Amino acid sequence: EFSEVFQAAGYALRFTPTVLNELVFARVEGVQHEKALATKALHQVAQWRIVPFELNSVEEVMAEQFADRILRMDLLPVEEQNDAQILAEASLAGIPLLITSDQHLLGIDEDALLLAFQDAELPPVRAASPKRLLRALR
Numbered sequence: 001e002f003s004e005v006f007q008a009a010g011y012a013l014r015f016t017p018t019v020l021n022e023l024v025f026a027r028v029e030g031v032q033h034e035k036a037l038a039t040k041a042l043h044q045v046a047q048w049r050i051v052p053f054e055l056n057s058v059e060e061v062m063a064e065q066f067a068d069r070i071l072r073m074d075l076l077p078v079e080e081q082n083d084a085q086i087l088a089e090a091s092l093a094g095i096p097l098l099i100t101s102d103q104h105l106l107g108i109d110e111d112a113l114l115l116a117f118q119d120a121e122l123p124p125v126r127a128a129s130p131k132r133l134l135r136a137l138r
Helices: 002-008 017-029 032-048 057-072 078-092 110-119 130-137
Strands: 013-015 050-052 097-099 126-128
Touching (some): 002 013, 017 078
């Protein structure tokens, strides 16, 4: 429902290289339930009109450095390295809003994260719940 409503409003939905890597990993290495969900997501990407994007090698290094900064600041637990990487990749792609149900990203200290983006001279990214955004439109 979220993708239909927001795409009808003219928004493009994209996903980061790390999200793609997580889906591929889950499809190959995950438990049965994860494999099934990842396989469905990977097969439905075109139908859902969600477009992956790539970063060049310089952007990849910048994303890794910023993700490390977020983790050093304790904005996310160390085991959430991929979440930090996703925030960094979205910023480097100029994506201001990260739509997610991930509680680590939704619960991040937004003020501290904004300062981290400013210090790194990167565009800020905010995490938002798809359910909350849908309710806001109604």
